[in-house]
Amino acid sequence: xxxxxxxxxxxxxxxxxxxxxxGFSGIPGIFLRRPGAGQIIAAIxxxxxxxxxxxxxxxxxxxxxxxxxxxxxxxxxxxxELAIDPLSSFFLIPIFLVAxxxxxxxxxxxxxxxxxxxxxxxxxxxGILASSMAILVTARNGVFFLMVWxxxxxxxxxxxxxxxxxxxxRRAGIVYLIATHTGSAALYVLFSLLAAQSGSFLLPAAGSLxxxxxxxxxxxxxxxxxxxxxxxxxxxxxWLPSAHANAPSHVSAMMSGVMLKMGLYGIFRTLxxxxxxxxxxxxxxxxxxxxxxxxxxxxxxxxxxxxxxxxCSSIENxxxxxTGLGVAMMGVSSHNAPLAYLGMAGALxxxxxxxxxxxxxxxxxxxxxxxxxxxxxNLMGGLAKGMxxxxxxxxxxxVAICGIPPLNGFVSEFLLYFGFFYQLQAPSLVYLVLLAxxxxxxxxxxxxxxxKLYSSVFLGTPRSHGAAxxxxxxxxxxxxxxxxxxxxxxxxxxxxxxxxxxAPAITSFMPQMSTAVxxxxxxxxxxRISLMALILIMLAAAVTLxxxxxxxxxRVNSAPTWGCGYQRGTSRIQYGATSFSELAVSVxxxxxxxRITRPKLSGLFPGPADCDDRPxxxxxxxxxxxxxxxxxxxxxFLRRLQHGQMHVYMIYIFVTLFILMLWAH
Amino acid sequence: xxxxxIHIFLALVMPPLLLGVIAKTKAAFAGRVGAPFLxxxxxxxxxxxxxxxxxxxxxxxxxAGPIVTLATTxxxxxxxxxxxxxxxxxxxxxxxxYAYLFALGRFFTMAAALDTGSSFEGMGSARxxxxxxxxEPTLFFALITLSRLSGSYSLSxxxxxxxxxxxxxxGAALLMLVGGMFIILLxxxxxxxxxxxxxxxxxxxxxxxxxxDHSGPALAIIHYAAALKLFVLGAFFVHLALPYATGxxxxxxxxxxxxxxELAVVIGIVESVMARLRLIRIPQLLVAATILAAFSTLLVxx
Numbered sequence: 001x002x003x004x005x006x007x008x009x010x011x012x013x014x015x016x017x018x019x020x021x022x023g024f025s026g027i028p029g030i031f032l033r034r035p036g037a038g039q040i041i042a043a044i045x046x047x048x049x050x051x052x053x054x055x056x057x058x059x060x061x062x063x064x065x066x067x068x069x070x071x072x073x074x075x076x077x078x079x080x081e082l083a084i085d086p087l088s089s090f091f092l093i094p095i096f097l098v099a100x101x102x103x104x105x106x107x108x109x110x111x112x113x114x115x116x117x118x119x120x121x122x123x124x125x126x127g128i129l130a131s132s133m134a135i136l137v138t139a140r141n142g143v144f145f146l147m148v149w150x151x152x153x154x155x156x157x158x159x160x161x162x163x164x165x166x167x168x169x170r171r172a173g174i175v176y177l178i179a180t181h182t183g184s185a186a187l188y189v190l191f192s193l194l195a196a197q198s199g200s201f202l203l204p205a206a207g208s209l210x211x212x213x214x215x216x217x218x219x220x221x222x223x224x225x226x227x228x229x230x231x232x233x234x235x236x237x238x239w240l241p242s243a244h245a246n247a248p249s250h251v252s253a254m255m256s257g258v259m260l261k262m263g264l265y266g267i268f269r270t271l272x273x274x275x276x277x278x279x280x281x282x283x284x285x286x287x288x289x290x291x292x293x294x295x296x297x298x299x300x301x302x303x304x305x306x307x308x309x310x311x312c313s314s315i316e317n318x319x320x321x322x323t324g325l326g327v328a329m330m331g332v333s334s335h336n337a338p339l340a341y342l343g344m345a346g347a348l349x350x351x352x353x354x355x356x357x358x359x360x361x362x363x364x365x366x367x368x369x370x371x372x373x374x375x376x377x378n379l380m381g382g383l384a385k386g387m388x389x390x391x392x393x394x395x396x397x398x399v400a401i402c403g404i405p406p407l408n409g410f411v412s413e414f415l416l417y418f419g420f421f422y423q424l425q426a427p428s429l430v431y432l433v434l435l436a437x438x439x440x441x442x443x444x445x446x447x448x449x450x451x452k453l454y455s456s457v458f459l460g461t462p463r464s465h466g467a468a469x470x471x472x473x474x475x476x477x478x479x480x481x482x483x484x485x486x487x488x489x490x491x492x493x494x495x496x497x498x499x500x501x502x503a504p505a506i507t508s509f510m511p512q513m514s515t516a517v518x519x520x521x522x523x524x525x526x527x528r529i530s531l532m533a534l535i536l537i538m539l540a541a542a543v544t545l546x547x548x549x550x551x552x553x554x555r556v557n558s559a560p561t562w563g564c565g566y567q568r569g570t571s572r573i574q575y576g577a578t579s580f581s582e583l584a585v586s587v588x589x590x591x592x593x594x595r596i597t598r599p600k601l602s603g604l605f606p607g608p609a610d611c612d613d614r615p616x617x618x619x620x621x622x623x624x625x626x627x628x629x630x631x632x633x634x635x636x637f638l639r640r641l642q643h644g645q646m647h648v649y650m651i652y653i654f655v656t657l658f659i660l661m662l663w664a665h
Numbered sequence: 666x667x668x669x670x671i672h673i674f675l676a677l678v679m680p681p682l683l684l685g686v687i688a689k690t691k692a693a694f695a696g697r698v699g700a701p702f703l704x705x706x707x708x709x710x711x712x713x714x715x716x717x718x719x720x721x722x723x724x725x726x727x728x729a730g731p732i733v734t735l736a737t738t739x740x741x742x743x744x745x746x747x748x749x750x751x752x753x754x755x756x757x758x759x760x761x762x763y764a765y766l767f768a769l770g771r772f773f774t775m776a777a778a779l780d781t782g783s784s785f786e787g788m789g790s791a792r793x794x795x796x797x798x799x800x801e802p803t804l805f806f807a808l809i810t811l812s813r814l815s816g817s818y819s820l821s822x823x824x825x826x827x828x829x830x831x832x833x834x835x836g837a838a839l840l841m842l843v844g845g846m847f848i849i850l851l852x853x854x855x856x857x858x859x860x861x862x863x864x865x866x867x868x869x870x871x872x873x874x875x876x877x878d879h880s881g882p883a884l885a886i887i888h889y890a891a892a893l894k895l896f897v898l899g900a901f902f903v904h905l906a907l908p909y910a911t912g913x914x915x916x917x918x919x920x921x922x923x924x925x926x927e928l929a930v931v932i933g934i935v936e937s938v939m940a941r942l943r944l945i946r947i948p949q950l951l952v953a954a955t956i957l958a959a960f961s962t963l964l965v966x967x
Contacts, residue, residue, distance in 0.1 A: 381782075384726065384780075388724070391724070399769070399772060402772065403765065404765055404768050404772060405766065410762075413761075414758060414762070417758070417761045418758045421812055424809065424812050431966070433966065434809075434962075437802035440764065440804070441798065441801060443765070443768065444797060444798030444799075444800075444802075445798055447772055447794065447797075448794040448795065448798055450772075451790070452794075455776050455779035455780070456779075458726075459776060459779045459780040459782070460779060460780065461782045525756060525757055528756040528759075529758075529762060532754065532759075536736055536740045539735075539736040543731075544732050547728075547883065547886060550881075551717060551882060553714075554714065554715060554882075555717075556716060558719055559718050559719075560720060560721055561721075561782055561783045562720070562878055563783070564783070564785050564877070569783075569784075571782065574784055575787020575790075580790070580794070581791070582791070583795045584791075587799065587948045
């Protein structure tokens with residue numbers, strides 16, 4: 001076995017090759033005349049690179065060593081180092097997985113025959129996005145990192161505005177572009193300061209920087225703003241709902257399942273540079289994380305657009321991960337090894353879990369859009385009848401994302417809860433245990449949001465003509481969903497194996513902490529969870545058999561739903577998406593805002609009237625938009641510089657360079 | 666081993682008896698003779714032999730609702746200790762699984778209700794979703810308090826730990842916890858003042874309205890699962906409120922049965938002397954329960 005592994009080529013080379021193949025996957029399609037051929041080639045190439053890349057990433061993860069390569073690039077920013085340590089290889093797994101699943105899904109969802117004008121660009125930029133993320137996690141030079149980061153951000157923009165004929169899509173694109181470049185600006189600050197601290201643009205080695213100088217504080221703030229804007233941590237989440245809602249579904253899956261994690265990767269990576277981080281850093285991350293989780297899921301409850309709901313729940317999940325990272329950092333600062341280990345294990349495992357169930361749900365939303373022709377949940381209903389397979393797979397995703405046993409979401413939240421409870425006997429930071437009820441509230445709201453989503457889409461009777469005749473999706477769309485559903489179930493049933501998967505990344509993140517923890521003990525705990533999950537499934541099977549036996553011995557009839565004496569029920573009097581969440585929204589009035597336009601009724605027999613409820617984006621509408629309007633008005637004089645004449649722009653660049661040169665001398 | 670067998674036997678057999686005792690107490694307060702104690706058993710057996718009607722609107726989700734509810738409640742019953750005896754399955758962190766098992770059951774109950782396309786059942790599940798979401802943090806505050814008092818992370822040691830000695834030292838915290846958990850016990854089991862299981866107006870119901878379309882064996886499973894849930898949450902509550910133990914295993918089982926019956930009588934009395942609350946008052950009472958439990962947590966971790 002061992003010699004067979006040695007006979008294989010270096011896994012790091014394989015992983016980088018796989019990343020490059022993904023990047024080139026869209027190029028043949030540009031030169032091929034026949035529509036569709038390029039898309040199929042791209043799907044095959046991406047699948048191949050996943051088949052190579054995922055085993056390579058796993059091999060690197062368990063090798064526990066760092067493979068380093070130097071790219072000869074001839075630019076004056078020091079040597080361009082590529083390195084794959086366990087943390088990088090851990091992030092490579094979801095990148096390859098989601099990229100392959102999405103490109104297969106695209107064959108059914110965005111067929112070239114129907115979308116001739118957009119398919120080519122979509123396939124091209126999709127490959128570039130996946131590839132840039134894979135390269136990003138290996139980059140060890142600050143400037144190279146920023147370049148790849150920009151490629152990632154811009155390719156995501158081009159994917160997002162695929163349907164740019166629509167006003168909403170263009171607006172979402174602009175908001176995304178501004179948000180991502182605000183983040184990038186902070187990253188320029190970050191990497192310049194890092195270079196000033198360490199003397200070169202190479203990223204500092206783990207634990208090599210001190211967190212004491214004031215510059216370290218600025219670095220921490222720049223990290224939080226720059227990477228937080230990409231990850232969608234509150235209050236930098238404003239771009240996220242509209243961007244995810246308006247992109248094609250497999251692109252949303254990629255953005256939500258993987259691209260947000262690149263922001264988190266940046267935070268993880270930057271934190272490794274410092275030894276002895278102050279307690280404040282962890283505390284800020286924890287507070288930002290738990291408020292993102294709470295507010296994100298509260299917004300999700302109020303949504304009526306299916307994909308916006310999913311996007312808001314991404315904010316929630318990123319919040320949960322950030323909370324885990326925050327308490328882990330507090331564990332590191334206070335030399336509390338179990339807290340650090342449990343927080344980190346929960347955060348990393350939730351990253352993996354979220355990259356299973358969120359793409360599953362976003363791909364599912366693509367299937368639903370095909371069947372119902374809308375994203376508006378109030379117009380759907382009864383889809384489970386026409387598309388039972390998609391309904392089952394979507395149910396797996398919905399249960400998993402609520403963090404309910406026996407699926408994978410529960411496992412990562414369990415580790416976090418256990419970390420919080422562990423604080424009760426700890427010498428310090430006892431108050432961290434109060435995060436447990438907050439996380440429970442998040443879980444409760446998640447159940448509201450996802451029963452709302454699932455039942456208003458799949459259950460009941462159709463609420464519009466569009467949803468009345470759904471058709472089952474093709475295998476190209478169901479296969480990727482099935483794969484993700486299977487992974488959700490596997491992690492839920494065998495959590496101890498999933499913990500082994502994240503263990504190397506934890507060790508590389510905090511070597512001195514993880515040796516102080518008895519990791520086998522937590523593995524054994526998760527083993528008990530797995531046992532209980534099996535008992536649960538067996539009991540459910542037993543109840544099913546018993547019921548089936550009783551059903552066999554008596555008459556079984558079909559009849560319409562009982563109308564409680566009311567005979568003229570229509571599908572419009574069903575509880576819809578908005579009416580289901582109305583009570584929850586009214587109870588959580590302080591957190592969730594809904595703009596309700598009620599009709600004015602007068603007279604004894606009022607005529608037809610409309611009532612409209614819309615969730616509002618409080619932060620975007622009340623804080624960010626006024627600031628930008630103010631900036632737009634006060635900097636109006638600068639617009640004279642911007643007139644669309646290319647040669648004058650080039651003069652600007654030349655003059656700027658000349659002035660900088662003079663200044664440098 | 667013997668204890669585990671008694672545990673499973675009690676969980677299987679005893680739950681409907683609590684409903685019988687509650688009904689009998691209410692009858693006594695109303696001056697009636699009332700149905701026999703074993704009436705809930707007769708009802709369940711009767712339903713098991715009846716035919717079923719399935720709505721044409723429904724899919725397999727509708728049938729999965731009762732199954733998942735019963736299975737999750739049964740697993741939760743395996744985790745909770747009865748009286749002074751530890752539960753058959755006990756491990757560190759089982760309290761988190763315990764709390765989340767109910768969420769799984771709730772998810773499927775609500776989905777099954779919405780599967781019928783009936784607006785009444787939708788109304789019920791919207792209420793269930795909101796109220797249970799408010800009840801969730803209370804349970805976690807209670808678990809924190811108990812974990813702190815016992816120094817353990819598992820339901821069995823943390824509940825069996827409560828004794829008169831603990832009450833003497835932490836009387837205020839436990840008193841508030843008992844208050845909060847009693848509210849949750851009534852709310853989660855849809856008893857008066859939150860919900861009236863016997864009302865005949867669908868508009869005002871929560872749990873019963875969600876299962877309007879289930880019939881025959883499915884309804885039997887639902888009734889049994891509801892009784893089991895009352896039993897499981899009641900066993901949790903009895904540990905807090907009536908923490909007596911003798912040390913003799915058989916006497917302790919007897920004490921546990923007696924205290925469960927006492928609890929049923931108390932619930933019956935509450936139901937007899939109170940009216941159902943208006944729906945808009947329910948969230949306020951649930952938040953009050955959360956705050957009571959949060960106070961008890963603050964008292965023990967300060």
